[in-house]
Amino acid sequence: QKEVEQNSGPLSVPEGAIASLNCTYSDRGSQSFFWYRQYSGKSPELIMFIYSNGDKEDGRFTAQLNKASQYVSLLIRDSQPSDSATYLCAVNSGYSTLTFGKGTMLLVSP
Amino acid sequence: GAVVSQHPSRVICKSGTSVKIECRSLDFQATTMFWYRQFPKQSLMLMATSNEGSKATYEQGVEKDKFLINHASLTLSTLTVTSAHPEDSSFYICSAFLGRELGDTQYFGPGTRLTVL
Numbered sequence: 089q090k091e092v093e094q095n096s097g098p099l100s101v102p103e104g105a106i107a108s109l110n111c112t113y114s115d116r117g118s119q120s121f122f123w124y125r126q127y128s129g130k131s132p133e134l135i136m137f138i139y140s141n142g143d144k145e146d147g148r149f150t151a152q153l154n155k156a157s158q159y160v161s162l163l164i165r166d167s168q169p170s171d172s173a174t175y176l177c178a179v180n181s182g183y184s185t186l187t188f189g190k191g192t193m194l195l196v197s198p
Numbered sequence: 199g200a201v202v203s204q205h206p207s208r209v210i211c212k213s214g215t216s217v218k219i220e221c222r223s224l225d226f227q228a229t230t231m232f233w234y235r236q237f238p239k240q241s242l243m244l245m246a247t248s249n250e251g252s253k254a255t256y257e258q259g260v261e262k263d264k265f266l267i268n269h270a271s272l273t274l275s276t277l278t279v280t281s282a283h284p285e286d287s288s289f290y291i292c293s294a295f296l297g298r299e300l301g302d303t304q305y306f307g308p309g310t311r312l313t314v315l
Contacts, residue, residue, distance in 0.1 A: 122303050131291045131309040132242070137302070176242070178303070184230045184295035186304055190241040 090115040092179050094189035102197055107164040109192050111177030114158070120180040121153055123162045126191065127173045136162065167196045201226065202294050204307035211282055212315055219277045219310045221292030227272035228294035232304060233265075236289045248275045282314045 091114040101107045109123075120139050124132035138144045138151040138160070150163040160179075164171055174191040181187065205220045221231055231248045246267050247255045254267035264286075266278040279286055289311050293304035 120302050124306075129289075131289075131306040134303060134305060139302075180302060184304070185232075185244075185247065188242050 090118075090179070090181055090187045092177055092187050092189040094175075094177050094192045096190060097193040098195045099192055100195045100197065101167050103167060103169060105167050105196075107167045107171065107194055107196070109162040109164075109175050109177075109194065111160045111162075111189055112158055113160070113177075113179045113187070115179065115181045115187075116155075116158060118155075118158075118179045118181045121151070121160045122178040122180070122186065123149075123151060123160075124176040124178060124188075125173045126176060132176055164194075167194075169196050169198050172196045201296070201305045202292065202307040204292055204310050206310060207308060208311045208313075210313045210315065213283050214281055216278055216280045217282055217312060219279075219290055219292075219312075221275045221277070221294070221307050223273045223294045226294075226296065228275075228296070229272060230295040231269060231275040232293045232295070233267060233275075233277050234291045234293065236291060236309075238289075242291070245277075279312065282312070284314045287312055287314045 093112045123136040125135050126132045136151040138153045144151045148165045152161045172195050174193045176191045177189040178186040203222045229250045233245045234242045236242050245260045248267050248269040250269045250272050256262045269275040289309050291309040293306045
């Protein structure tokens with residue numbers, strides 16, 4: 089069974105710090121990797137996707153992928169209180185279905 | 199901007215009634231849509247995969263006769279909760295799958311919060 093593992097947290101960081109969120113996946117054949125952000129009471133919002141090994145940067149966000157280690161991470165630089173949310177890691181192993189992790193709660197304190 | 203809409207955003211109904219939730223893809227055609235349910239402080243749970251023009255594929259443990267899914271067009275999928283009971287109260291979220299040029303992933307609607315009294 090395909091699995092995506094995330095630490096449930098909460099991960100607490102002070103405002104302005106770098107938040108590092110991690111995710112591992114079990115299916116070595118996975119092709120596409122995604123990070124969603126979900127605020128309390130809201131639906132998930134796509135913030136990053138990455139297909140190739142290495143880093144992908146978008147503003148304050150950097151996604152990192154290491155297929156050999158089956159590891160995906162999300163770095164948030166200059167964390168803001170508005171970044172406080174649950175971050176979901178998702179993996180697409182083919183077709184259109186995603187396997188989601190349970191999410192990591194991030195708390196950014198002012 | 200939003201690519202997937204849901205209606206209604208919030209519904210309160212009496213036990214035993216049926217509730218229909220609509221999920222629309224905006225400005226694009228979605229051959230595949232998904233329905234999720236999320237209880238408070240819990241993770242997303244995939245209920246079913248909805249393919250335009252064919253029967254939905256339900257996840258194990260989801261009653262297909264209770265949660266009726268119709269994907270009659272490339273922009274609309276509906277979920278009907280039949281004979282709803284208080285234990286069906288939850289946050290129902292749909293998503294649409296977009297191709298490689300838009301991330302090869304799912305975009306979520308804003309969700310529908312169902313409360314069954």
